[in-house]
Amino acid sequence: MSANVKGALLMMGSMVAFVINDSFLRLTEGSIPLFQLIFVRGLAATALIFALATWMGALRTRLSPMDRTLVGLRALAEITTSYFFLNALFNMPLGNLNAIMQVVPLTVTLGTALVYREAVGWRRMLAIVVGLCGVLLIIRPGAEGFNQWSLYALAAVLGVTARDLITRRLSPAAPGLSVTLGTSFAVTAAAGLASLTEAWAPIGAQNAGFIAGSAVFIFAGYFLSIQVMRVGEVGFVAPFRYTGLVVAMIVGFAVFDEIPTLLTLLGAVIVIATGLFTFYRERQLSRA
Incomplete structure (x- = not known):
């Protein structure tokens, strides 16, 4: 199996894992207050990421002052994104939300031009x-x-764009897994503090299973996305991220009885096509 094929499979696995994570959270049907849900899921996910970082020897706390500032800003962007994304997740079709999120590569490209003058x-x-x-x-x-909720989804797009633009400024000395662990911890801590403002709800066995499943699959998504960067050409592997949109629409139909409209499907096709073209152009320019 070639490196590119391995990278493509890892990318698809990562996207599928993130969709399943979202689906498990959606299955709680809003019976658990949002901040409590993020906090409890975050505790489990952070513990798993910490174990992985320790096992891979990527747990480093000595970062340059600039990297520490960037990690803090990245965590703030992730906290904002989590709030808007999860609110949208519980209130709009899964396929629609994922289709909107697929515009992120385009907004990041636009952001590099506006912010970094690339x-x-x-x-x-x-x-x-x-x-x-x-x-x-x-x-x-x-x-x-x-x-x-459509506006919440767009706010989540802006949050992810800001996070990715900040990530581009991290130095190579900042281990990706340590940054991920710091971000997960920050989101969990912020949700824990925010949960003190609302009454906690009891978590039954079924919801506990959904939260545990969500934590496992978001951990799997992080792990596979890290492995993706280790194999294959980015220009070849990156387009396979759109697997997540296809899986989200299938899950939305099979699990949540959501049928996308023709305009939604047309919009999704346009977003995917333009994203693929952007990847293609970036690959051409990198080769040149």
């Missing part, structure tokens, strides 16, 4: 504009299906 040619800029139009087809402003 050169982005007219072809990729056009792809970004077309991709954003695809998102508009999914959320359909002014239509009956558009509500505050």
Whole structure:
């Protein structure tokens, strides 16, 4: 099996794991207050990530002052993203939410041009504009299906974009797994403090199983995404991230009886096509 094939399989596995994680949280059906849910899931996930970081020898706390600042900002972006994403998760179709999140590679490309002044040619800029139009087809402003949760999904996109832009400025000396552990700890701690403002709900055996499953699969998603960076060419492997959208729509239909509209499917296809084109152009430019 070639390195590229291994990388593609790892990427698909990572995306599937993240979708299953979301599905387990969704199955709690809002019976557990949001901050309590994030906190309890975070405790389990952080423990698993800590064990993995220790096993891989990637647990380092000595970071440069700049890296420490960036890790703090990244954690803040992740906390914001978690709040908006999980609110959207419980209140809109799983496939629609994942389709909107697939625009992140385009917004990150746009962000590098606006924030870091990196050169982005007219072809990729056009792809970004077309991709954003695809998102508009999914959320359909002014239509009956558009509500505050669509705005929450867009806020989650901005949060992930900010997180990824901050990550690009981390030095190579900052181990990815240590950064992930720090972020997971920060999200868990913030949710724990926020949960003190609301009444806790008892967690039955079924919901405990859902939370445990969510923690295991988000851990698996992190682990596989780290392994992806170790094998294969990024330009070849990256497009396989769209596996998550296909799986989300299948799970949404099979588990939650969600049937995407034709406009949603069209918007998803446009977002995927423009994302693939962006990956293709970046690969060409890197080779040049």
